Amino acid sequence: MKWSEITILTTNEAVEPISNILHETGASGLVIEDPLDLEQFEGEGFGEVVELDPDDYPEEGVRIKAYLPVNSFLGETVDEIKQAINQLLLYDIDLGKNQVTISEVHEEEWATAWKKYYKPVKISNRITITPTWEDYKPVSTDELIIELDPGMAFGTGTHPTTVLSIQGLEAYVQPGDKVIDVGCGSGVLSIASVKLGAESVQAFDLDDIAVKSTTLNAKLNHAHEKVTVKQNNLLDGIEEQADVIVSNILAEIIVRFVAEAYHNLRPGGYFITAGIIQNKKQSVHDQLTEAGFDIISTSEMEDWVSIVARKPE
Structure with missing residues (x-):
């Protein structure tokens, strides 16, 4: 062919x-x-x-x-x-x-x-992402490995927004947490959440290709029993309560569902946002605070920003 x-x-x-x-x-x-x-x-x-x-x-x-x-x-x-x-x-x-x-x-x-173009990449203190064909061996006892096949996924996890998102998950996901991944793409953030101890993950994406990719990658990483994947527009119609919501999508999309994220978070829960270009940082920040969130941290990598917000208890 x-x-x-x-x-x-x-x-x-x-x-x-x-x-x-x-x-x-x-x-x-x-x-x-x-x-x-x-x-x-x-x-x-x-x-x-x-x-x-x-x-x-x-x-x-x-x-x-x-x-x-x-x-x-x-x-x-x-x-x-x-x-x-x-x-x-x-x-x-x-x-x-x-x-x-x-x-x-x-x-x-x-x-x-x-x-x-694809080699093992250290994403955070504990998580390394490697393509499926690489025979990668952990270098430390607490290292967590995520395998991805870029041929069927939305990238390999090396983009700054993915790095920032995973670093946020590593900082705030606790064992037993319930996580919602909005705009799951390849499913890498859902898988990372499970690797970090989440009890369950609800993964949503409007694109059926993303739903299939997340499903396949979750199985590849033995996380499928804890990851439920569904085609859905953002958080429309979702009533589940979560300890952490993570979303690595464009800032223009994030601001559309800030109020829904606040509703779906338990008091004290965290909203980890990425996919925010520098010149959109303030608009996302303002939308989060207007909805009632407290801004916990802001991280930057190259031209990209991640904002972690917390719902007051």
């Missing part, structure tokens, strides 16, 4: 929404070439990726690659992708150069080439 490689040169801010667009159109083997991945994140070195070649990365911006089967619908699919990406401008998302190019690759090249 022949495959078409679609390449989009954009910005770090646009990586996650564009990745979602590509997955929704049936793309496989997503690759994100972000020059910042070549550097260690400041502080404890979380997010360090080793054995990467600088020549594979753009000098400016972020390059996203995905693979589409060559068929009679290819032209229409590419047009749909371009239109959906341009629609992101309505959300004030900086698309950068927004250059889209197409090239043809053979199946054997597609099947192996993108795997070189």
Whole structure:
């Protein structure tokens, strides 16, 4: 089979929404070439990726690659992708150069080439994310391993918003907690919650591909008995009470369900938010405090922000 490689040169801010667009159109083997991945994140070195070649990365911006089967619908699919990406401008998302190019690759090249970008990554003090094909051995007795297959998931967990979310979970999830994951994507945050001792996780996403990915990854990590996955729009119609709610989605979406998150949290519960670009930090902060939350902490990594809020007892 022949495959078409679609390449989009954009910005770090646009990586996650564009990745979602590509997955929704049936793309496989997503690759994100972000020059910042070549550097260690400041502080404890979380997010360090080793054995990467600088020549594979753009000098400016972020390059996203995905693979589409060559068929009679290819032209229409590419047009749909371009239109959906341009629609992101309505959300004030900086698309950068927004250059889209197409090239043809053979199946054997597609099947192996993108795997070189994914190596085990230390995300927090205790959690390391590794692709399924890597034979990774824990380096400490309390290290927690999450296996992901990037071919079927929404990224590999190396994005700063995922790192910030998992660090927040590690800080606030207690054994026996009930967790809600809003916008579960690959399910990595749901799995991390279980690994950290959560008794149960309710994982919600409007995208059926995300629901399937979370279900598969939860089984892969032996967390499926504690993770319940459901297709749902944010917290609409959800009445379950949680000790922790985590959401790694765009700031524009977070502000839409702050009141619902407050309602679904038990007194003293924590709302961990990420996916917030710097210039949207204040609007999320204001929405949280207006709803009655106390702001507990604000963490930053590159251009991204995570805010942890607490519902008063």
